[in-house]
Amino acid sequence: MREKIYLAGPEVFLPETHAYFRDAKLLCNSFGFEGISPFDGEPNQALGIKKADFIFQNNCNLIDSCGLVIANCNPFRGALIDDGTAFEIGYAFANKKRIYGFLKNRIPLLESVKKTIETREHTSGFRIDGQGYLVNENFGNSINLMMEMAILNSGGKLIEGSLSDVLSILP
Structure with a gap:
């Protein structure tokens, strides 16, 4: 059975987000892993705050189902990591998941x-x-100390590179 990897990052806000995650999952597969995106799970037609709660619960459940998390730690809408990605790193750390992060420029x-x-x-x-x-x-x-220490103390690494660079160093 292939290890599952939750793909955390601000790519959920890309105009072509589904194409990005399709390609990211194919990349994970080429390294022998199963990529899981924040869009996986059961569809839901709720609106407003109920939709927000569904997304929150779904993403937590998806992280729970994975052995590790790979997070895009590049600055988003400012100098720091995306808020949602930061939460996912913290949630993964609290749930004893191994976490890897990547940055274009460390x-x-x-x-x-x-x-x-x-x-x-x-x-x-x-x-x-x-x-x-x-x-x-x-x-x-290179990123907020709480995020970087969560990554390092989980047994993972924060690297300069991309998703494929992280996948290439995984055991």
């Missing part, structure tokens, strides 16, 4: 934030953003 988060949002000098010696928050997460991590 640079320190502090540099990524400074490239993405406007900051200015602050008397603390750190930069401060337009909302008044210090930009001081300078531990060498």
Whole structure:
């Protein structure tokens, strides 16, 4: 039986999302795995908040059914990882799943934030953003430390590359 991989990431918002996940599943298959997308599961015609709850429950159940999670950790709509992907990483970690993540450019988060949002000098010696928050997460991590540590402490890795690069290093 092939190991199942839940494919987490902001690709659910792509205009051609179903084509993306079709191709991603074919790629997983070529490496001997079964790719599972957030769109798998039972269809549901609910609307509004009931639809949102269905999606939430469905995605949690899909993660539960998989042995591992591969997450697209590239910045989404800003300097940081997609919120839904961050939740899926946390949920997977709490449920003892092995997690792998990938980034196009694995640079320190502090540099990524400074490239993405406007900051200015602050008397603390750190930069401060337009909302008044210090930009001081300078531990060498490439994504929010909670996400990166969840990935590493699950037994997985965060790599510079793509989905295929992650698949090529899986045991």
